[in-house]
Structures are given as structure tokens and as C-alpha cells.
Amino acid sequence: MLKINQVNIVKRTSPDTAFLTLDVTINPGEIVTLMGPSGSGKSTLLNYILGHLPPAFIASGAIELNGLDITDKSPYLRKIGILYQTGLLFPHLTVFENVALGLSETVSKSERIARISELLDKVGLLHCMNRMPETLSGGEYIRVALVRTLASNPKALLLDEPFSKLDEQRREEVRAWVFDYALIHQIPVLLVTHDKQDAIAAASRIIEINATNTP
Incomplete structure (x- = not known):
């Protein structure tokens, strides 16, 4: 609440x-x-x-x-998580690395990969995991930012x-x-x-x- x-x-x-x-x-x-x-x-x-x-x-x-x-x-x-209109991804990190920032450091490598893959798949972006933010369309960019926000629970x-x-x-x-x-x-x-x-x-x-x- x-x-x-x-x-x-x-x-x-x-x-x-x-x-x-x-x-x-x-x-x-x-x-x-x-x-x-x-x-x-x-x-x-x-x-x-x-x-x-x-x-x-x-x-x-x-x-x-x-x-x-x-x-x-x-x-x-x-x-508290927030998603802005602009997304604000880190340009020097891949999609996977951007989403990983939302996860706790205590999460194991295998759990990290599984969690990120699941979230990206939910928004149709599993194929973008290793891409850089500058290569994403506007819609893809926002979806990645959303996934990063939700990854932190x-x-x-x-x-x-x-x-x-x-x-x-x-x-x-x-x-x-x-x-x-x-x-x-x-x-x-x-x-x-x-x-x-x-x-x-x-x-x-x-x-x-x-x-x-x-x-």
C-alpha cells in the first residue's frame, strides 16, 4: 500500500x-x-x-x-520504481547489462540470465538482449527501461x-x-x-x- x-x-x-x-x-x-x-x-x-x-x-x-x-x-x-517517458538507459551498456542493474548483486549468474530473459521475452525483446541502446527503436527503448524497472522488484x-x-x-x-x-x-x-x-x-x-x- x-x-x-x-x-x-x-x-x-x-x-x-x-x-x-x-x-x-x-x-x-x-x-x-x-x-x-x-x-x-x-x-x-x-x-x-x-x-x-x-x-x-x-x-x-x-x-x-x-x-x-x-x-x-x-x-x-x-x-519505489519509476519509469519515465524517456527511459534513460545507459548508452555504454547492452540491453542485458542495463536490465541487470535492477537486480540484486546477490542473484547468481544463472538466476540473473533466467530472470532477464523471462522479462525481455514478456515484452517481445528477447532477441535484443545483446544490442546497444542506440540501435533500439523508440518503442524497444521504452520497453527495455520498463523491464529494468520491474527487475528490481x-x-x-x-x-x-x-x-x-x-x-x-x-x-x-x-x-x-x-x-x-x-x-x-x-x-x-x-x-x-x-x-x-x-x-x-x-x-x-x-x-x-x-x-x-x-x-
Whole structure:
């Protein structure tokens, strides 16, 4: 369960400007969709949940994951995965090596190969295992980034316009796989998107951020 508990984000101005207020609990396996215009604070909220709030903002309220307050924990201890629109793969590593970064160092070589092969196969990219990121199409690139995020077994998942660069057919396939994965593994998901089809496919609550940056 991911709980965004009375979070209030303020932009440092003179005087400070109210930016976004949100209070929501996302249950295990649920995909809650956050929609709103650019500049309404969606990405800033994701950064706060991850522990990367930009210095231009001040925030209050708590982030709880499975009953534990993680508000002051270091980002790498939060066990929250995120997939951005751009993917952000390391250009000097192969697809296999990029995905392997999401796995624990305690995982054996054979387990590592099996796990990565299984995930890549699920998104139709097993044949790309030894390719470099620069050789991938936009859709392949995003799918590899998604697999790398899920390989780390996150306890919660943030999706920031993750399907926007996929063609319609691949978008539906990958979206369905991600949502099924979250349900099977009981991962709470916060989805940021401008696409109403993404929100409809999530089949759960939709929170719209309006012009005053509050739901």
C-alpha cells in the first residue's frame, strides 16, 4: 500500500506559492491515475515520493509504503520504481547489462540470465538482449527501461507518461502487461498520463489536478 498522506507542496517564491495538495491511498495492485495540464505539479509530486524534491520547492506531509513512513529515507532505500517517458538507459551498456542493474548483486549468474530473459521475452525483446541502446527503436527503448524497472522488484511503482512513445498496438500490449504485473504482484501504482485511454485501462480512480493545482 502506498499512502500519500496530506502532502502539500509549495513553490519557493516571495511569498511562497501553493503548488499542489494531495491525500490518497493506493491499495496493493491498484493503479491510480493522476491527470492534469503541464506545470500542475505531477512530476514534482513523483520526485517528492522518490525523495528527489527539487530545492525550488518545500513539502510537508508523509509518504508511507506498506505501513512504514519513508518520507525521510534515502531514495535508494525506498524500494519505489519509476519509469519515465524517456527511459534513460545507459548508452555504454547492452540491453542485458542495463536490465541487470535492477537486480540484486546477490542473484547468481544463472538466476540473473533466467530472470532477464523471462522479462525481455514478456515484452517481445528477447532477441535484443545483446544490442546497444542506440540501435533500439523508440518503442524497444521504452520497453527495455520498463523491464529494468520491474527487475528490481519494486514495492510501489510510479509511471510518468510511460507508454506515450509506443505505437497503438504495442501500447495496448505493454500497458496490459504492466497492469497485470502490478495486480499479480500486488504493487500499488501511481500513473501520470495525458492519455484517457491509459486511465480507462487502469480501471481505477482518476485524480484530476485543476488550474489551482489541487485535486
